[in-house]
Amino acid sequence: xITQFTRLDVAKVAIAATATSSDATRGAAQPxxxxxxxxxxxxxxxxxxGFYWGVATAAYQIEGSPEADGKGKSIWDTYAHTPGKxxxxxxxxxxxDHYRRYKEDVxxxxxxxxxxxxxxxxxxxxxxxxxxxxxxxxxxxxxxLVDELLAAGIEPFATLYHWDLPQALQDKYGGWQSRETPKxxxxxxxxVAKNLGDRVKHFFTINEFHSFVEMGHQGVELMVQGKPVxxxxxxGLKLEPAALNQVRHHAVLAHGxxxxxxxxxxxxxxxVGPAEVINTAVPVIDSPHHTKAAEAATRELNAxxxxxxxxxxYSDAYLSRAGKDAPKxxxxxxxxxxxxxxxxxxxxxxxxxxxMASDDGPGYREVPFNVSHPKMFxxxxxxxxxxxxxxxxxxxxxxxPKEIYITENGCAASDQVAADGDVxxxxxxxxxxxxxxxxxxxxxxxxxxxxNFVWSAMDNFEWSSGYGTRFGMVYVDFKTQKRTxxxxxxWFKEAASRNAIV
Ligand code: PNW
Numbered sequence: 001x002i003t004q005f006t007r008l009d010v011a012k013v014a015i016a017a018t019a020t021s022s023d024a025t026r027g028a029a030q031p032x033x034x035x036x037x038x039x040x041x042x043x044x045x046x047x048x049x050g051f052y053w054g055v056a057t058a059a060y061q062i063e064g065s066p067e068a069d070g071k072g073k074s075i076w077d078t079y080a081h082t083p084g085k086x087x088x089x090x091x092x093x094x095x096x097d098h099y100r101r102y103k104e105d106v107x108x109x110x111x112x113x114x115x116x117x118x119x120x121x122x123x124x125x126x127x128x129x130x131x132x133x134x135x136x137x138x139x140x141x142x143x144x145l146v147d148e149l150l151a152a153g154i155e156p157f158a159t160l161y162h163w164d165l166p167q168a169l170q171d172k173y174g175g176w177q178s179r180e181t182p183k184x185x186x187x188x189x190x191x192v193a194k195n196l197g198d199r200v201k202h203f204f205t206i207n208e209f210h211s212f213v214e215m216g217h218q219g220v221e222l223m224v225q226g227k228p229v230x231x232x233x234x235x236g237l238k239l240e241p242a243a244l245n246q247v248r249h250h251a252v253l254a255h256g257x258x259x260x261x262x263x264x265x266x267x268x269x270x271x272v273g274p275a276e277v278i279n280t281a282v283p284v285i286d287s288p289h290h291t292k293a294a295e296a297a298t299r300e301l302n303a304x305x306x307x308x309x310x311x312x313x314y315s316d317a318y319l320s321r322a323g324k325d326a327p328k329x330x331x332x333x334x335x336x337x338x339x340x341x342x343x344x345x346x347x348x349x350x351x352x353x354x355x356m357a358s359d360d361g362p363g364y365r366e367v368p369f370n371v372s373h374p375k376m377f378x379x380x381x382x383x384x385x386x387x388x389x390x391x392x393x394x395x396x397x398x399x400x401p402k403e404i405y406i407t408e409n410g411c412a413a414s415d416q417v418a419a420d421g422d423v424x425x426x427x428x429x430x431x432x433x434x435x436x437x438x439x440x441x442x443x444x445x446x447x448x449x450x451x452n453f454v455w456s457a458m459d460n461f462e463w464s465s466g467y468g469t470r471f472g473m474v475y476v477d478f479k480t481q482k483r484t485x486x487x488x489x490x491w492f493k494e495a496a497s498r499n500a501i502v
Pocket of ligand 1: 058207208211231277347349350380408455462463471
């Protein structure tokens with residue numbers, strides 16, 4: 001009990017010290033706060049100077065205007081309009097009407113204290129048929145958005161593929177089943193870099209390889225609190241193992257060709273990397289024995305995506321698991337896939353598995369989630385804030401990327417506008433505070449994390465779950481398009497302004 005009281009007292013002092021030092025120390029180099037507390041009780045340092053406190057969205061989830069200015073159809077236009085695919089028959093036809101309200105949305109992000117914005121570019125706005133003739137009105141929209149962001153002092157980070165494949169490529173080639181799609185993606189990437197690269201200095205190639213490949217081409221089933229949860233995304237295929245492995249390979253090949261095209265066509269100071277949902281094995285016990293085992297597990301869990309991108313080869317374990325269904329590839333493919341990167345972006349929502357060291361098998365074994373393990377509001381979202389420590393820590397230790405971005409983290413909540421007009425998303429504040437404190441711990445230990453993007457800047461179209469699953473720090477009334485910042489937006493603003501959580 002005595003230890004508990006002491007910790008509580010220390011925490012109170014730390015909070016008081018943080019409050020008084022916030023304005024004075026903003027931007028200063030790693031100040032030591034609360035020096036009167038004694039050496040072993042001093043507060044954790046801030047995030048590094050210039051840390052990007054960002055927010056994220058994706059084109060199909062917010063833009064609406066599916067036919068404006070010559071846009072072609074994407075596989076999400078088709079999928080959402082297929083009866084039974086999306087909850088309540090919701091579609092992205094209007095979404096947040098961001099295509100027309102982008103100025104208002106940029107102003108809102110500025111008000112929240114966001115220093116960076118990760119948005120995605122809709123490929124079928126730029127190439128309505130996936131390849132061939134570009135549509136200048138498509139790139140104009142993103143050019144205006146980028147100008148608006150820069151004028152607001154918000155750094156633009158653009159994702160080239162956030163799942164809205166041109167329908168023409170699906171129809172003509174079977175989409176990601178063909179090598180034509182990575183080739184077309186390379187050309188599209190080069191075109192965008194050439195046209196926006198004078199102002200956009202950070203590009204992410206592809207968002208969540210693992211999600212759109214597995215959930216879009218087979219469907220994924222997870223056990224959460226003892227119940228099965230099935231997730232599907234467009235195009236909603238159910239491929240055989242060999243075809244699925246080939247889609248995986250084409251996805252990483254597209255990334256590699258995109259990196260090469262950006263280097264060839266864009267300005268030399270452009271930085272580029274992927275934005276992958278890293279499958280993180282979290283050690284249940286914090287001893288070197290178990291943490292090493294967890295690292296080995298994480299490396300293997302990501303073999304088909306981050307592994308091949310960062311090592312230039314598929315792991316033996318992956319290839320032997322795949323057996324006769326292994327992907328077909330050339331050495332040249334591997335060289336392209338492993339093109340040197342400036343950073344690695346990772347989306348981090350939850351631990352994928354907990355592990356312990358083991359003398360059997362690969363040196364680790366999975367520890368099952370207890371049925372009572374807490375979760376957040378969306379069906380798949382088991383809670384484990386420490387994953388925001390382990391994911392970047394393991395990423396750095398296994399593959400040593402130059403820089404790391406957390407390209408997404410956040411949670412859904414049952415948000416409602418209260419009688420007084422505010423939205424009290426206490427669970428989201430809890431989630432962000434605990435997760436980002438873990439990220440701060442990683443940064444304090446020398447993990448080269450340069451920024452974090454909260455998913456999401458505002459409520460939006462949550463894929464197959466539709467509009468009922470709200471991930472925003474800003475509430476959106478989808479009938480009136482009114483935006484209302486939630487409690488979490490106020491929390492974010494405060495944390496961003498002092499560049500620290502604790
Ligand atoms: C990401 N999981 O998807 C996407 O990048 C976003 O577009 C999406 O809105 C956001 O996270 C929230 O879902 C995920 O099952 C989908 O662990 C599924 C999982 C994680 C992320």
